[in-house]
Amino acid sequence: MGEGGGCSSTPQPPMSVVKSIELVLPKDVVYPAGSSIEGQVVLILNSTLVDPVVKVELVGRGYVEWNEEIGASRDYSRDVICNNKADYVHKTKTFPVEDNWLSAGSHTFDFHFNLPPRLPSTFASKIGHVSYFVQASCMGREHVLAKKRTYLSIQGTSDFHQENALQSPVFVEAEKKVSYNCCMQGTICLQIQMEKNTFAPGEGIVFTTEISNHSGKSIKTVVFALYAHVRYEGFTPKAERRSREDSSELLRQEANTQIAPFDATKIVSTLNLPQVLSVSSSTRDGEIMSTRYELVSTVHLPWSLTCVKAKVPIIVTGAPVDTAGCQPLEGAALPVSQECQN
Template identity: 80%
Template sequence: MSVVKSIELMLPKDAVYLAGSSIKGQVVLTLNSTLVHPIVKVELVGRGYVEWNEEIGASRDYSRDVICNNKADYVHKTKTFPVEDNWLSAGSHTFDFHFNLPPRLPSTFASKIGHVFYFVQAFCMGREHILAKKRMYLLVQGTSDFHAENLLQNPLLVEAEKKVSYNCCSQGTICLQIQMEKNTFRPGERVIFTTEINNQTSKCIKTVIFALYAHVQYEGFTPKAERRSRMDSSELLRQEANTQITPFNTTKIVSAFHLPPVLSVSGGLQDSEIMNTHYELVSTVHLPWSMTSVKAKVPIVITSGPVDSDSRRLMEGAVLPMSSDCRN
């Protein structure tokens, strides 16, 4: 039977930590018997990496895949707990810890190409090997350098117009407008916008799609240290409005999205970063009878200000463990 019965991390449930805030928790170590010369410690780690295959040689008789990758270390802190008299008796022992997150961190992120992840990991070690460990992943929201006076907070109006053909020789115009009070938001905020469709055709419009897209630019290097970049887009949120916009008529649709609690902030790519993200709200009018569509696009800015002195978490609760390991 192992001397260590269990090791647990106690952290607030479903917490979202803002860069620059503090992480407070406990390590609870339960022993089956007395442990001599123990080392009990906890680590805070934040890392990011990107990787993709890039095909080259298209102009030659062959092609091959080049693996482009990049990585970054954002935070690595360790706390070793003092153990009185260099031994611990059988039973449960609780150790308090806290870490301060750096003020400049990217948000927790995951895609097929890149990952940014943070975790707290507790260890109980003997003289030569690890007796037990436990890891819990964290949700961290990055902050932005955007200032209020530089943000586009004025009401916005975006318009798209398209002439479409139908019934062989018939033509008409579809005018699509998006109106918003602002286009700058924080993670978790509600996005409200109004879409106006002016149908100047003799056909009925039945479907309008609203979607929020994230466009991510990844930065990597080849084995020869040649810099490469790759753009990838993903759909974050989507709504479909089934409507009946009759011929030669105008309809308004008011829509709302609730943003996820953790999002990468918008901004330019710096030398130390491996990716940057831009967002776009797109309204699409589908016209199956003309085999085309009309789209209006609004750039969306995601920002998150610096942490207040009294702020510790954006949301209350406990982060659920994604993986753990206990060794005898």
């Protein structure tokens, strides 16, 4: 669901004064909102550069777009493009250059940025994306001589852990009467038990499924899946508000069982969440998308051409950051700055 780790650079013309410009950042790091990003810009020059401007930027933004059919009730239809965008962070640091010139050779510039405490997670789908990147550039007199961009993986945070420190166990039950062998009927009961239903990215969702088979047929397959339901908010060219919801299966696990007629069984399962996930949220003014999650256990009954489903709402929340010390809390052991400055 992210764009972390990618990088791009502009090609250099022959005999350019700039040989290369590089960004040095920790590899494969997930940064929680509110933490610090530390790195270096390494600039290598072929010759002396006068009046240089060397800077680094931190940029985060989101964008959604989709086509929507309208006018179907009038026996015609046409597509209208709905879109929306948001800017989450834009910080710039321009490095001081002594005597206003740089000699040929290698030059290293240290930087760090503090991320805002409230950010959406890095995200990508066919409809929308949220991306963050650090970009270094070197300019001469009115010309960009070199540029380098590296994308970041950002994990959004929330206050849900603080507001709901004590979580109660979760119990969901679904029951269905099914027909088989023409005139025979039975009941399938499906139960899901969890110690909690709130999790952080990277955590394992542990749950117990109990299936009671009060029928004369065997049950062979049970499927567990975690779904993400994303609601997008956009506007038409006439500034009319539109929304669209899209669902995707994030995780899936299948258990091959042999539950005999008039028998019951328990299955303990674990679904491990990705390291970067959008936090559960409801759409508020100014937001371009919101996400909710659902754990679904499905008992397939091919002999009755039906199935039994039990659904549990799952809440995903990032671990909040200790902004007083600019340190992520336990469970988010990521490198951060020892200082608190932009």
